[in-house]
Amino acid sequence: MTAWKKYTVEQLIDLDMLEAPMDGNHGSIHPKASDYVLTGVPFIMVNDMSNGHVDLKNCVFISEKQAGTLRKGFAKPGDVLLSHKATIGRTAIVPNDFDTIILTPQITYYRVKKGIDNRFLKYYFDSPNFQILFNTWAGSGSTRAYLGITAQRKLPIILPELDEQIKIADILSSIDKKIDKNNAINNNLEQQAQAIFINEFLSLKTLPDNWKQANLIDIADYLNGLAMQKYRPTGDEIGISVLKIRELRQGFCDNNSELCSPNIKSEYIIHDGDVIFSWSGSLLVDFWCGGICGLNQHLFKVTSSKYDKWFYYAWTKHYLDRFISFAADKATTMGHIKRDELGKAEVFIPNESDYSRIGALLQPIYDLIISNRIENKKLASLRETLLPKLMSGELDVSDIDL
Incomplete structure (x- = not known):
């Protein structure tokens, strides 16, 4: 296992490994609620970041014309997001759905250039040691908790060689992908269950015999x-x-x-x-x-x-x-x-036979939803156990062939 090297964000910028982090637009040009439109450029707030993802379905949008008047906060697919004001330490990676999303001033984007895997950086931000440090520097617990861009440049980031970063990120992302897959399955199952319920109960024109x-x-x-x-x-x-x-x-x-x-x-x-x-x-x-x-x-x-x-x-x-x-x-x-x-x-x-028939359709769906959720809880626990060990180098992945 190669030695891990400790940098500051500022040093990574100077070494051309990381672009200068940026947050969203402050002051009078910051988009307001009256600016929101039905479709356009996603305008991402902290509450749109959850479980490592950016919610692009329920977020608000601003027009492309207004987006063109803004000075900064233009995040691109692959950027690592880190919330730094009030709600401290949430992370996500910008997905590929849009060429650009706009950030509020509460979120910083980190854009890797060379020698850094963006997934590794996101997991590094998730690690307990970093979260404790970040929250401490930001004054977490206060309604004014905040760590601005200038202060963030002093944050330490400890990196192994790129190939080791990729292996670590592969291990952790494989867990997250399984969790995401289970969530997608459950969303589909819930839609199936709802369709069955509507068909069996809500579409009735008259009550069947013995109901x-x-x-x-x-x-x-x-x-x-x-x-x-x-x-x-x-x-x-x-x-x-x-x-x-x-x-x-x-x-x-x-x-x-x-x-x-x-x-x-x-x-x-x-x-x-x-x-x-x-x-x-x-x-x-x-x-x-x-x-x-x-x-x-x-x-x-x-x-x-x-x-x-x-x-x-x-x-x-x-x-x-x-x-x-x-x-x-x-x-x-x-x-x-x-x-x-x-x-x-x-x-x-329903009567006894219809009750049994409908139950045979719905109960297995609900059982699988519950089973997938319980599995996700175990997977999340495994990830949280592995994360600090992988991010500290305690677990050697150099001989792992993924």
């Missing part, structure tokens, strides 16, 4: 969580993470998640595959696949002693948009729905 009308309360139990601040770990207890709206939205618990006692009543313990319904604030219905945790208040654990998971999940999710609209209309500070709204949500219960 019944009911409501969500009739088919499932909606258990509200506990006020977990009352159930903290005590003594020598090893706490379990608390599932709150934040964790449900991101799909996993992390070091910032609160802890509760593992000895709470068993019905409040959440396991992979459980159906969770956030009924206050950000309304969501989803399968939980983030491991064992405790159910916080403002979340329902949805179960049934009469019906299968595919049935009560599909019907609860079907009404999500209506619940969101209802909560928004009633919102004062934080929108929510009341339990009686569940009783107003009409459900069709």
